[in-house]
Amino acid sequence: MHHTTGDGTPKILTRCTLPLTAPHCVSRVVTDIAVMDIEDGRILLRAHAPGWDADQIQAVTEAPLVIADDLHEIALG
């Protein structure tokens, strides 16, 4: 999914505001700037897109992010 809407509104939230499709179901989120795991009521930032750092990602994320010990840049191949 995209990390924000087209106008920059965060989509990764403390609590969804739209009607839920399903509760407690998502464990991995891949966005256009980050890879995150959701576990135990927190969002773990595991990887960032090239050029982004954790502070920049947090700035466009409404929910608080927990930074993984092994936070790394997304690499392909």
Place this chain on the structure above:
Amino acid sequence: VTGPERLHPTVMAMIVAREFQDGDVVNLGIGLPLECANVLPPEREILLHSELGLLGFGPVIEDHTLADPYVTMVGNLPVTKLPGMVFMSHDESFAMIRGGHLDVAVLGGLQVDVEGNLANAQFEGKPAGNLGGAPDLAYGAKRRSC
């Protein structure tokens, strides 16, 4: 929207798809998730499932003049027929989902929160983007990402 460059949907799909294991049955939702159908290396044996009743299909066909209009995944997108693929009825397709026979569901997301709650439907206006099979997929599949 400011900030450094964002990943192209194809790259996002590659990140998601590299988590797939050979032999996995994978359902791809409308929107960004279905990009995954186009980035699977042919040597991988990933069985793509669509709630419309397809199992084991290939990439989305961009040129609709080459497409079989009866072989479509969600979003009415025509897909490539592959040897060995299976056609099934809608009820059998949902029996696969509800019976726990899907390994991975890649769901589109409008909002996700810290509890793993997912909102991915727009209830007004659009025929596509409504709830569809998402609630079933969110519980039926062994692994869920979005």
